[in-house]
Amino acid sequence: MDPLWVTLIKAFVLCLVLLGAFAYMTLIERRILGRMQHRHGPNRTGPFGLLQPIADAIKSVFKEDIIVTNADKVVYVMAPMISIIFALSAFGAIPGGPAGSLFGFNPWVVDLDIGVLYVLAVTSVGVYGIFLGGWASNSKYALLGSLRSSAQIISYELGLGLSVLSVIMIAGTLNLREIVEVGVWTVSPWLWPPLAVAFVAFVISAIAEVNRTPFDLPEAEQEIVAGYLTEYSGIKWALYQMSEYVNMMTAAAFISTLFLGGYRGPYVLERLIPGSSEWPIIWLVLKMAIFMFLFIWLRATLPRFRYDQLMRFGWLYLFEVALAATLLTGAVIAFVL
Amino acid sequence: MENYAPILVLMAVVIVIVGLIYRLPALLGGRASARERPGYLSGAVPREHAMSRFHVRWYLVGLLFLAFDMEMVFMYPWAVVFADIGWMAMVEMGMFLLILLLGVLYAWREGAFRWT
Amino acid sequence: MVTFVILAVVSVVGALGVVLLRQPIHAALSLVGTLLTLAVLFVTLQAHFLAVIQVLVYAGAIMVLFLFVIMLLNIEQQRKEIRPWLRWVAYGIGLVAAVGLIVGALLDPRQAPDAAVARAALQGGNALLIAEVLYFEFMLAFQLVGVLLLTGMVGAVALVQRRRPPPGGVSAATAREAVLTDRPGRPSSHPVEAGGR
Numbered sequence: 001m002d003p004l005w006v007t008l009i010k011a012f013v014l015c016l017v018l019l020g021a022f023a024y025m026t027l028i029e030r031r032i033l034g035r036m037q038h039r040h041g042p043n044r045t046g047p048f049g050l051l052q053p054i055a056d057a058i059k060s061v062f063k064e065d066i067i068v069t070n071a072d073k074v075v076y077v078m079a080p081m082i083s084i085i086f087a088l089s090a091f092g093a094i095p096g097g098p099a100g101s102l103f104g105f106n107p108w109v110v111d112l113d114i115g116v117l118y119v120l121a122v123t124s125v126g127v128y129g130i131f132l133g134g135w136a137s138n139s140k141y142a143l144l145g146s147l148r149s150s151a152q153i154i155s156y157e158l159g160l161g162l163s164v165l166s167v168i169m170i171a172g173t174l175n176l177r178e179i180v181e182v183g184v185w186t187v188s189p190w191l192w193p194p195l196a197v198a199f200v201a202f203v204i205s206a207i208a209e210v211n212r213t214p215f216d217l218p219e220a221e222q223e224i225v226a227g228y229l230t231e232y233s234g235i236k237w238a239l240y241q242m243s244e245y246v247n248m249m250t251a252a253a254f255i256s257t258l259f260l261g262g263y264r265g266p267y268v269l270e271r272l273i274p275g276s277s278e279w280p281i282i283w284l285v286l287k288m289a290i291f292m293f294l295f296i297w298l299r300a301t302l303p304r305f306r307y308d309q310l311m312r313f314g315w316l317y318l319f320e321v322a323l324a325a326t327l328l329t330g331a332v333i334a335f336v337l
Numbered sequence: 338m339e340n341y342a343p344i345l346v347l348m349a350v351v352i353v354i355v356g357l358i359y360r361l362p363a364l365l366g367g368r369a370s371a372r373e374r375p376g377y378l379s380g381a382v383p384r385e386h387a388m389s390r391f392h393v394r395w396y397l398v399g400l401l402f403l404a405f406d407m408e409m410v411f412m413y414p415w416a417v418v419f420a421d422i423g424w425m426a427m428v429e430m431g432m433f434l435l436i437l438l439l440g441v442l443y444a445w446r447e448g449a450f451r452w453t
Numbered sequence: 454m455v456t457f458v459i460l461a462v463v464s465v466v467g468a469l470g471v472v473l474l475r476q477p478i479h480a481a482l483s484l485v486g487t488l489l490t491l492a493v494l495f496v497t498l499q500a501h502f503l504a505v506i507q508v509l510v511y512a513g514a515i516m517v518l519f520l521f522v523i524m525l526l527n528i529e530q531q532r533k534e535i536r537p538w539l540r541w542v543a544y545g546i547g548l549v550a551a552v553g554l555i556v557g558a559l560l561d562p563r564q565a566p567d568a569a570v571a572r573a574a575l576q577g578g579n580a581l582l583i584a585e586v587l588y589f590e591f592m593l594a595f596q597l598v599g600v601l602l603l604t605g606m607v608g609a610v611a612l613v614q615r616r617r618p619p620p621g622g623v624s625a626a627t628a629r630e631a632v633l634t635d636r637p638g639r640p641s642s643h644p645v646e647a648g649g650r
Contacts, residue, residue, distance in 0.1 A: 004342060004343075004346060007342075007343045007346045007347075008346055008350065011343075011346055011347045011350035011351070012350055012354075014347075015350060015351055015354045016354075019354075061361050061362050061365055062362070062365065063362075065362055066374055067374070068374050069374045072476070072478070074479070075478060075479070075482070081355055081356075081359065084351075084355050085348070085351050085352060085355055088351040088354075088355070089344075089347055089348055089351050092343070092344070092347045109343055109346075109347050110341075110343040110344050110347060111343075112341075112344075112501070113501060114501055114502055114505050117413060117502075117505040117506075117509065118344075118505055120509060121505050121508040121509040121512075121513060122508070124508075124509060124512075124513035124514075125489075125508060125512055125513060127513075127517065128482075128485065128516075131517070131520060132478070132482070135478060135520075135524075139377050141377060142377075147395055147524075150517060150520075151395055151398045151399075154398065154399070154402040154406075154514070154517055155398065155402065157402070157406070157513075158402065158405050158406070158409065161406075161409040162409060162412070165412055165413070165416045168413065168416040168417060169416045169417075169419045169420065170420075172417060172418075172419075172420050172421075173417065174413065174417060225377065230377055231377065234362055235358065235359060235361060235362045239355070239358065239359070311398075315401075315441070316445065319405070319441075323434065326412070326416075327427075327431070327434075330419060330426075330427045330430070331427065333419060333420055333423075334419075334423045334424040334426075334427050335424065341496050341501070394613060395521045395524070396518070396521045396522060396525065396609070396613060397609050397610065397613040398521075399517055399518035399521040399522075400518060400605060400606065400609040401606060401609070402514060402517070402518075403514045403515060403517075403518050403605075404602040404603075404605055404606045406509070406510060406513070406514040407510065407514075407598070407602055408599075408602065410506055410509060410510055411587075411595070411598070414502070414583045414584035414587060414588075415584060415588065417584060418584040418585065418588070422588065426588060429588055429592060429595070429596075432596055432599070433595065433596060433598075433599045436596070436599035436600055436602075436603050437599055437602060437603060437606075439603055440602070440603045440606035440607060440610075441606075443606070443607055443610060444606060444610045447610050447611075
């Protein structure tokens with residue numbers, strides 16, 4: 001294990017990188033959405049609009065910080081902090097490479113025996129940020145948004161938690177690094193069908209967990225203005241946005257780690273350039289980029305669910321499918337292997 | 338504890354950074370003007386607390402989630418040891434799940450997921 | 454030891470907050486704080502699995518349910534106390550219980566096990582060991598937990614769902630009317646509308 005001061009530095013770097021990535025993800029998202037809708041997107045601030053995130057950051061710092069008169073002030077101020085603190089903390093458990101590959105240090109902040117559960121638990125606490133934000137605002141729209149959001153998040157957490165089980169059963173461990181090292185797809189071809197089902201269920205639940213289209217009902221602007229964000233402005237609003245994007249990145253990294261071999265490079269490249277799959281960070285970031293693009297792509301493509309459809313889909317289909325994938329994995333392990 | 342000290346370090350760093358960001362507007366920008374700011378209600382003035390009406394069905398969602406969250410938690414240790422125990426574990430968990438699925442079927446029949 | 458004292462103080466302060474704060478949501482938040490501190494306490498005992506479960510189930514699920522229930526309270530009505538003397542009865546009972554607990558703890562001849570012993574007994578509290586005990590020794594209990602959860606679910610659904618129209622004969626419109634006007638002989642199964650706030 002690394003000494004504590006190294007952990008300290010890694011934690012700082014991780015936070016700053018995530019915040020920087022958030023800023024530029026907003027730009028990338030707007031540019032890609034622009035392209036997909038036959039327009040330019042922000043391209044005036046700096047070359048290719050590269051200074052746009054900085055302009056946005058400055059703006060959100062200097063905007064007036066409105067607090068609703070009848071709001072519950074303490075909770076109102078605390079809610080965005082809860083959201084972002086737990087969003088940032090979750091990412092630390094994701095391994096970025098093999099042990100000792102990052103200048104002799106480990107490319108992760110924490111390595112836990114129960115890494116899978118840690119990420120799930122910490123992100124599940126993040127729901128308070130949204131719930132309390134909407135409640136404290138004392139505004140109908142904010143309240144509706146936060147209720148919808150918390151009901152959605154807890155409903156899809158089941159799909160998320162259950163579809164992980166297939167991976168855990170195959171790997172026989174809850175440690176994220178060991179799961180990557182086992183390589184769930186390499187165990188047996190018999191396991192591919194249940195794994196594929198679990199993978200799809202997991203990706204769908206993850207999208208719902210981070211409130212992205214087509215599951216972005218909490219901020220459905222045509223119905224409830226901006227949902228739980230309605231009464232927030234300035235830096236508090238920015239922090240909520242930040243936690244949404246950080247959660248997206250955590251989700252992307254979590255999916256890659258569980259299902260797509262995490263920090264390991266592609267097999268073909270390993271044959272061409274021996275040792276390439278040992279490179280830290282880069283493969284994880286590439287895999288995350290694929291999912292980030294997928295999230296943006298879906299936003300440009302799919303319409304939003306209706307609320308009853310959302311609940312029915314989560315409880316009656318996703319949940320059962322994830323369960324079936326788990327049992328199928330179990331059957332294959334018990335009877336075929 | 339030793340393995341877990343990094344979590345505390347990470348949390349502390351996160352809290353410090355978030356706290357700094359939170360203080361930025363107060364350090365750089367001006368103060369908010371002291372005006373009456375009612376909650377947004379599409380132009381109308383809110384007369385009651387936003388919380389005045391609340392549908393009981395959210396409670397149902399919460400409780401169903403709690404039941405299945407418990408089930409999920411039981412399944413994690415099960416999944417870890419599954420490969421060692423084999424089909425016995427399968428039967429046991431199958432029974433457990435069957436009992437819980439009865440609950441889902443009942444909720445479904447009663448229209449708990451209809452949401453209209 | 455220092456860690457324990459800090460954590461114990463924080464968790465007790467959180468627990469006091471639950472009791473003393475006026476606003477139900479603040480009390481619930483205070484409880485979340487206590488639960489998270491307890492999770493850290495489990496970590497110091499090397500019961501890692503338990504710690505995460507504590508966060509996942511208590512802080513993640515049970516407290517969300519609590520919050521939903523608190524939302525059912527009317528925030529303006531709950532200011533006035535219905536039976537002021539109950540408060541003093543509660544104080545009395547609390548005091549007696551606290552004194553009894555402290556006296557009982559002081560009189561108890563057993564020594565608290567050493568931290569190392571506790572660790573050895575818990576053996577890391579990891580998922581593997583829990584599974585071995587849970588799925589063999591306590592198999593029946595495990596299945597009974599399933600029945601318990603089923604009971605909870607059925608109870609919640611039965612409480613919350615409106616009565617469905619009786620099969621055959623009654624059209625949807627009359628059934629809706631019956632629910633809306635709450636005719637005698639058709640007790641509303643809807644607690645909020647039945648004034649069950």
